[in-house]
Amino acid sequence: MIVGTRKPLAEIQGMVRGAxxxxxxxxxxxxxxxxxxxRKEVGELAAALMMAFRLSGQEVEIRxxxxxxxxxxxxLLEVVEAAAGAEAVISLxxxxxxxxxxxxxxxxxxxxxxxxxxxGETAERGLWLExxxxxxxxxxxxxxxICPISRCAKSLLNGPCGGAAGGLxxxxxxxxxxxEVPCAWLQIYDRxxxxxxxxxxxxxxxxxxxxxxxxxxxxRVLRPDQRP
Amino acid sequence: MSxxxxxxxxxxxxxxxxxxxxxxxxxxxxxxxRAVPEPCxxxxxxxxxxxxxxxxxxxxWVLACPEDACLLRExxxxxxxxxxxxxxxxxxxxxxxxxxxxxxxxxxxxxxxxRLATDMADTARTLGLNPGCRGRGPKKEQPQ
Numbered sequence: 001m002i003v004g005t006r007k008p009l010a011e012i013q014g015m016v017r018g019a020x021x022x023x024x025x026x027x028x029x030x031x032x033x034x035x036x037x038x039r040k041e042v043g044e045l046a047a048a049l050m051m052a053f054r055l056s057g058q059e060v061e062i063r064x065x066x067x068x069x070x071x072x073x074x075x076l077l078e079v080v081e082a083a084a085g086a087e088a089v090i091s092l093x094x095x096x097x098x099x100x101x102x103x104x105x106x107x108x109x110x111x112x113x114x115x116x117x118x119x120g121e122t123a124e125r126g127l128w129l130e131x132x133x134x135x136x137x138x139x140x141x142x143x144x145x146i147c148p149i150s151r152c153a154k155s156l157l158n159g160p161c162g163g164a165a166g167g168l169x170x171x172x173x174x175x176x177x178x179x180e181v182p183c184a185w186l187q188i189y190d191r192x193x194x195x196x197x198x199x200x201x202x203x204x205x206x207x208x209x210x211x212x213x214x215x216x217x218x219x220r221v222l223r224p225d226q227r228p
Numbered sequence: 229m230s231x232x233x234x235x236x237x238x239x240x241x242x243x244x245x246x247x248x249x250x251x252x253x254x255x256x257x258x259x260x261x262r263a264v265p266e267p268c269x270x271x272x273x274x275x276x277x278x279x280x281x282x283x284x285x286x287x288x289w290v291l292a293c294p295e296d297a298c299l300l301r302e303x304x305x306x307x308x309x310x311x312x313x314x315x316x317x318x319x320x321x322x323x324x325x326x327x328x329x330x331x332x333x334x335x336x337x338x339x340x341x342x343r344l345a346t347d348m349a350d351t352a353r354t355l356g357l358n359p360g361c362r363g364r365g366p367k368k369e370q371p372q
Contacts, residue, residue, distance in 0.1 A: 009320050043275030047282040048317045051360030055322055 001030035001121070002094040003128045004037060004114035006045070009052055012090060015111040019060070019087035022049070024113070025079045025101060026066030027093035034128050037092030037114055039066035045092065045113060070097030076104045083108055118150075127179075136212025136219065142200055144191035151184035157208060159201075160185035233286040233352040234260040238276070240269040240304075243293045243333040253345035259352055269293065270303025274314040277328055281318075286358040289329045289348055297335060304332065323360050326351060 016022060024042045032038025046062045053060040065082040067075045070093035079101060083089050088109045091098040095116040102110040118130035133150045139157070140147055149155045153171040163170025164183035172180045192198050212219075235254055239247050247263035254261035262284075266272060269292035280288045290311060298304035308330060315325035329351065333339055357364045 009317075040273055040275050043273075044278055044314070044317065047275060047278035048321060050282040050362075051278075051323060052321045054360050054362075054364075 001033055003034045003117045003120045004031045004094055006036055006114055012113055016088045021061045021087045023063050023083050023086040023089045025091050027070040027097050028066050028068050042066050042092055071100050080104050137209045143188045146188045148184050232260050235287045235348055235352050236280050236285040237263040237289045238266055238272050239263055239291040240293055241265050242299055242335040244291050250341050253341055257349035259349055268299050268303050269307045270300045272307055274310045277314040283362045287327050287352040292332050293335055294332045324355055
């Protein structure tokens, strides 16, 4: 899922300055799971913005809506309808959702309420970890299902660096993490060992195709069989 | 516009089954008061608390069971965290976090309603009207 965090209220207020009728639009899948942009968070932000605007002497009308996925155009029809009359829309979706909504509302400015962080998983209650960089050339089959690109601080592809100690990544020495960051390569070794597949680490892998990742410009997936 | 601060009490029905006497005590202390019985404090979300402050209340008070006596095991403890999350919003806005309060009452045990109402009334009077609330205006006004 996509993990995001809310922007500071002052930044959100600044983006919509001058608008007197706002729509807040939530997204009830990824960013609801990470408690940043679902309908509950829309309610929190709406109430907080109402109070913040009043304290600055402005009365702003704020409406609320939320849909299952802002990144899929069919789901946006409800938001487009709710946006009628709004001078600005604040989207609590990830960056993809914000852009999809903006494309549907060519005459209404759409602003992000979140900073989109990463593709990750809910590791524990209240803890989300990045575990996919979207590199376009997945090597999880070789590494026991643990991604060294996203989970190794140096994105090393050929084993741990010299800084790992006690099962932990050396990045813990530079910055306080709670819980501490494990060495991804030790995790890979332990996982493959438990599976009885350590020989996978001896396989010679071809050079990684970085052109499939961010280095290759804006990415797209085209499926002729799915095209109109 | 009334200058009396309004307190909204969200009361877990296990912690305080009868809210009428508390509301009377608060009104007797010169406040406007409303109580909302809740099946369990775990049902109270941060957006409920913030909305009440945005549209109605000068002060919101949650009455919950002790953390280890919650009907839904961790409900009361998690409510405490959500309340703190809502208070963070108030700090960010520039409102007093004390406008959101929590008192834990043991289910089945007698409650000193006079003392509870006095605490609530003192807090509400000290804070005054909520300038972030609808109808209160941008400037803080002192209650009469």
